[in-house]
Amino acid sequence: VLKVLSHIDSILRSPRAPPLIYRRSKGTVQNCIKDNGQESGFEHLPLTVELWADQLMALKDLHRSLRKLSLELVPWHTADPQDNRESIRVEDLQFIVDAILEEIENKEKNSQTPSLPTLFAIVSHFQKLFDVNSLSGVYPRMNEVYTKLGEMTNAMRNLHELLELDSSAPPTVVVDTVGKLCDITNENVTKQVQQLLGTQDIHSIINKLEEHECFFPPFQALIQDLLCLLEISNLDDILPTVRNLK
Numbered sequence: 001v002l003k004v005l006s007h008i009d010s011i012l013r014s015p016r017a018p019p020l021i022y023r024r025s026k027g028t029v030q031n032c033i034k035d036n037g038q039e040s041g042f043e044h045l046p047l048t049v050e051l052w053a054d055q056l057m058a059l060k061d062l063h064r065s066l067r068k069l070s071l072e073l074v075p076w077h078t079a080d081p082q083d084n085r086e087s088i089r090v091e092d093l094q095f096i097v098d099a100i101l102e103e104i105e106n107k108e109k110n111s112q113t114p115s116l117p118t119l120f121a122i123v124s125h126f127q128k129l130f131d132v133n134s135l136s137g138v139y140p141r142m143n144e145v146y147t148k149l150g151e152m153t154n155a156m157r158n159l160h161e162l163l164e165l166d167s168s169a170p171p172t173v174v175v176d177t178v179g180k181l182c183d184i185t186n187e188n189v190t191k192q193v194q195q196l197l198g199t200q201d202i203h204s205i206i207n208k209l210e211e212h213e214c215f216f217p218p219f220q221a222l223i224q225d226l227l228c229l230l231e232i233s234n235l236d237d238i239l240p241t242v243r244n245l246k
Contacts, residue, residue, distance in 0.1 A: 056087075063088045066096040074103045 114122070123138060132141045156174065160167055163177050227233060230241045 059088050059090075059093070063093055063096075066093060066100075070096050070100055073100050 123135070126132065126138060126142075130141050130145060132138055156171065157167070159165075159174050159178070160169060163174065163181075165173065165177065223235065223238075226238055227235075230238065232238065232241055
C-alpha cells in the first residue's frame with residue numbers, strides 16, 4: 001500500500017500534474033512516516049483522487065455538451081468514434097472544439113453571403129421591376145430577360161461593327177449615328193426623286209403627280225379597250241396588229 005501511495009504521491013508532485021490539485025503535505029514520503037510504521041502525509045491523496053474522479057465525470061458531461069453543440073453548428077460532421085467509449089480523452093474534446101472553431105472561421109470568411117431576408121428582398125425587387133406576380137414566374141421571366149439581353153447585346157455589337165464605332169461607345173452614340181445615316185439617306189432619296197421627275201421644287205413634284213393621276217387612268221382604259229378590240233393580250237402586239245388592218 002505504501003508503495004502505491006508513494007507512486008500516487010510522486011505523480012501528484014510531478015511537474016506534469018495539474019496546478020489546481022489539492023496538496024496539504026509538502027514533505028517527502030520518508031519524512032511522512034511515523035515511528036510506529038503507520039504512514040502519514042498522504043491525507044491529501046483521497047481528496048485529490050476524488051477531485052480527479054469528479055473531473056473525469058465532468059469531462060464526460062462536457063463531451064456530451066460539446067457533441068450537442070457540434071450537432072447544431074456542424075451537423076454534417078460524422079459521429080465522433082469516441083462517443084461510445086467509456087473513457088473520454090482531452091483530445092476528443094479538442095477535436096470537437098477545433099471543428100466548431102473551423103466552422104466559425106469559415107462563416108466569418110463568408111460573411112458576404114446574403115441572409116434569407118436579403119434574398120427575399122432581392123426576389124421582391126425583381127418582381128416589381130419586371131412585373132412578376134408570383135414566385136413561380138420569377139424563373140421564366142429571368143430566362144426571358146436573359147434572352148432579350150443577349151439579343152440586344154448582339155445587336156449592339158453588330159451595330160458597333162457596321163458603324164465602325166469603338167466597342168465602348170454608349171448606346172446614345174449608336175442611336176445618334178444611325179439617325180445621321182437616316183438623314184443622309186432621306187436626303188439622297190429626295191435628290192433622286194427630284195432628278196427622276198426633272199424638278200428641284202417640291203411643288204412641281206406635287207403638280208407632276210397630280211397630272212399623272214389625271215392622265216394615267218384614261219390612258220389605261222384606252223389601252224384595255226384596244227387590247228379587247230384587237231383580241232390581243234400584249235402591248236407590244238398593238239402596233240403590228242393596227243398596221244395589218246391598214
